[in-house]
Amino acid sequence: MNELRILLQDNLNIEFISATLSNPRQKEGTVRVKIRPMLKKDKLFFQLESFRNHQAFHQNVGPEEAIELIMEYMENMKQMQMETKQASFSVLISKKGKVTIKSRKNQCERKEIDMSHNRKKRYVLEEGVPVPFLKDLGVMTEEGKVVQSKFDKFRQINRFLEFIEDILPQLDKGRELTILDFGCGKSYLTFAMYYYLHELKKYDIRIIGLDLKTDVIRHCNELSQKYGYEKLKFLEGNIADYTGVDSVDMVVTLHACDTATDYALAKAVGWNAKVILSVPCCQHELNRQMENEVLAPIFRYGLLKERMAALVTDGLRAQYLEREGDDTQILEFIDMEHTPKNILIRAVRTGKKGENEAAIRRCEECLHVSPTLGRLLDHKEGE
Template sequence: MDTLKSVLDKSFNIDFVSAVLSNPREKDGTVKVKIRPVMKQDRLLFQCEEYRNNQAFHLNLEAEATSEYVENQMKVFKQMQMETRQFRYQVLVSKKGKMTIQKRLQTAEVKEVNYSHNRAKHYILEEGKTVPFLRDLGVMTKTGEIVRTKFDKFRQINRFLEFIEDILPQLPKDREVTILDFGCGKSYLTFAMYYYLHELNGYDIRIIGLDLKTDVIEACNQLAKKYGYRKLKFLEGNIADYTGSDEVDMVVTLHACDTATDFALAKAVGWKAKVILSVPCCQHELNGQMANEVLAPLFSYGLIKERMAALVTDSLRAEYLKREGYDTQILEFIDMEHTPKNILIRAVYTGKRGDNDEAICACEKMLHVQPTLGKLLKGEIYD
């Protein structure tokens, strides 16, 4: 049986393609490491790109040092995906430290590796390669070039797919996976999910997009039919009233306005959805509730209070999810220069309920707030 050390020692050579270490045990350090081969003065090195504090830091190491580096990093991270020209590896580490290594033969020809030391950023959906839905949604030209005014949207789509890439080990490959996208809108990201999971990674998935705009739903259904995306459907309806599914694997809610996010999260918890990805929007509710004598001088500035209310709203949402048995993170979605709505809540169901109920109650009492999600989960509001 292969050990991590033996796998690493055999992998870091000219046949190495890439590796991604993700899902850290601690949330305040390095959140991800990407490794790729580079040639520098005719020497094969391995560039380790560490992501922390919204910045990337690089180390160029030789094979033996890279093997030792990854072995040490896997004491910090809970999963790794690695590719060589011959094999694909998935390494998972349980909470008790038990390591599982899955090894599969490559079933498709590995694309040519770029060994250049300074290269353009690699996107999951590549520039220069035509993707039909991106072309029809106006993001890409017929030749695969990115429309200049849509490059921010292109970056956003790829950033979202990086979050999907991180949670792939949570999605079963031996059965159909059901994904609900609440408030899907024009569905850039819904189409991207289907394309990435089904077309590029071979998952058997069913995605249901839900939105209130009739014309948008009709247009998206026409596009799904055009591409032959048989299990991608769009429905008109309200998040709070949706009852069309009994078992759901992943819930996505992107820019659902104000308390619509809370109803979507409550639905996800009720289904015990394995993965939740939520980008909240327009968090107005607590702005009208928050009150505290000590913080009153700060709350006197409307803009400051509004921003604080949004941060408190999303922090409490994350804490509620922890209490309900989710490993929860708050991550940066895209850069602030592109949109102020840049927080993504990512939650993975573990079944182990958090012991933070007392802390949540103390925060609510201190700020005199009663968020909708808290009341939904207590059954005080019926979704």
């Protein structure tokens, strides 16, 4: 880890812009840390914003203490993204502690950094900077001001882009990447993903959005042509039947209803997709199946059984993906106050099969359930 310490010593100075520590090995503690510089009475400090148990905690420390805290956090983190005025750095740490550092010089001039103590939250898509698709979707005005009634949507879009920001080191920038968005709907997040990856981060990407609604698909294609997004296409079709590509780098499925999520996840595994981002919706299947003598008194209450079924569904989905060779996390998408559909499953392909088959079977037998994703993947193994 000495290479990491040297990197921090060389860059935690007035040229520093930001850093994000993510992808924890142990999911119980701190899951993410954001770092930014700040000036207090003309003295340089660094604010570390750590996230655990859906809460944010702040520390304002000097450069030396910041380095020690970051080194401590990185004992449990697999990656770090760091930006300075001169360069961008990507740090990956293997299970054996091997540190890999990639750097890229910044070609364009950076805007002045806000180093005030109490500043507004920084969004990936900044307030005040007009974004064409956000204007047409009614989220922004012509001047780039966020429409008040759409601010929750603006926060959701930025939260989603933060999840993508975390997995950038997993995406190969040296070739065209294929991304499939199943159940894309009105495509707020699909357009945001293309804009962020292609326009801002300069990745060579092809995104295919798939949905069953003819009018929605037509409208999205019109917008894509209007913006000149040549590699963003929308198709009408069913998740389970889609066979338009042979290999996919990332699969996104947002609010695909009930078992449509399972078909999308199974497709992703079959394509050996490097990244999966899934926000499940309407998990009805296990609610009809779940039975357990001990829990029967609780299952009498329909609302509680429905919520438990949704959690069990997503928990088993994560376990199936782990079994198939994905490093899988269940994360909070946006605050519960805005929508109950606030769980995001993020999986990164490692190829190392999980040793959790027996635990999965015990859980299925205990609750008398047979989830669609489990059956689809079992069938794939048997082919």
